[in-house]
Amino acid sequence: MARGRFITFEGGEGAGKSTQVRRLVETLARRGIEAVATREPGGAPGAELIRKLLVDGPASRWEPLTEALLHIAARREHVVCTVWPALERGQWVISDRFADSTMAYQGYGQGADRATLAALHRLVVGEFVPDLTLVLDLPVALGLARAGERDAGGSGRYERMDVAMHRRLREGFLAIARSEPGRCVVLDASLGPDDVAAAVERAVRQHLGAALHG
Numbered sequence: 001m002a003r004g005r006f007i008t009f010e011g012g013e014g015a016g017k018s019t020q021v022r023r024l025v026e027t028l029a030r031r032g033i034e035a036v037a038t039r040e041p042g043g044a045p046g047a048e049l050i051r052k053l054l055v056d057g058p059a060s061r062w063e064p065l066t067e068a069l070l071h072i073a074a075r076r077e078h079v080v081c082t083v084w085p086a087l088e089r090g091q092w093v094i095s096d097r098f099a100d101s102t103m104a105y106q107g108y109g110q111g112a113d114r115a116t117l118a119a120l121h122r123l124v125v126g127e128f129v130p131d132l133t134l135v136l137d138l139p140v141a142l143g144l145a146r147a148g149e150r151d152a153g154g155s156g157r158y159e160r161m162d163v164a165m166h167r168r169l170r171e172g173f174l175a176i177a178r179s180e181p182g183r184c185v186v187l188d189a190s191l192g193p194d195d196v197a198a199a200v201e202r203a204v205r206q207h208l209g210a211a212l213h214g
């Protein structure tokens with residue numbers, strides 16, 4: 001059995017990650033590929049417990065490196081309990097956020113030392129990287145407006161952080177994508193959901209076409 005492929009969606013609040021994860025799982029199913037949808041922080045029972053510490057409460061609850069350590073602890077549970085076993089079974093894994101979010105939010109956005117974050121990542125998951133990362137990019141105000149509408153005012157901890165932080169994290173995602181062009185594809189997420197889904201499909205075909213027809 002061939003190992004599955006690991007695809008991650010990244011981007012700021014309201015970019016459409018969760019929407020496109022669902023759609024890609026459906027698209028793959030139509031092609032006869034079994035894919036599991038998962039998310040970070042979370043995606044495993046212990047990681048979902050840690051998630052609550054991260055997405056609820058006051059925006060200033062954690063010091064940036066502490067916050068990154070919580071994300072990384074959750075990630076360890078996620079990859080060990082969920083991602084790696086599924087890939088071994090031959091399933092594809094589609095994750096709503098992964099390690100780039102830690103680098104973008106806690107590194108670029110909140111100012112934790114980026115070399116330290118990279119070292120911690122290697123310590124915990126080694127050289128494991130996604131086969132493809134889709135960075136959904138859109139203006140900060142549009143993303144926050146979409147997320148605000150969806151949540152009808154009851155926004156989460158990250159949505160409540162200031163706009164300057166959200167601008168830095170958008171730039172962070174773009175910088176990560178520029179530094180790893182073989183892995184990352186930036187997509188215009190200000191388009192409608194069908195257009196974004198079509199762009200996702202094209203990127204998957206271009207990067208993982210052989211596996212798709214395999």
Ligand SMILES: Nc1ncnc2c1ncn2[C@@H]1O[C@H](COP(=O)(O)OP(=O)(O)OP(=O)(O)O)[C@@H](O)[C@H]1O
Nearest residue numbers: 012013014015016017018019146147150191192193
């Ligand atoms: N391309 C799109 N155009 C317009 N609205 C969209 C688009 N994609 C998603 N939406 C809507 O915008 C809101 C946010 O989308 P979604 O929850 O998929 O984003 P997200 O990136 O997962 O957000 P978060 O970071 O808050 O989890 C939802 O109400 C969704 O229906």
Ligand SMILES: [Mg+2]
Nearest residue numbers: 017018019096
């Ligand atoms: Mg989401």
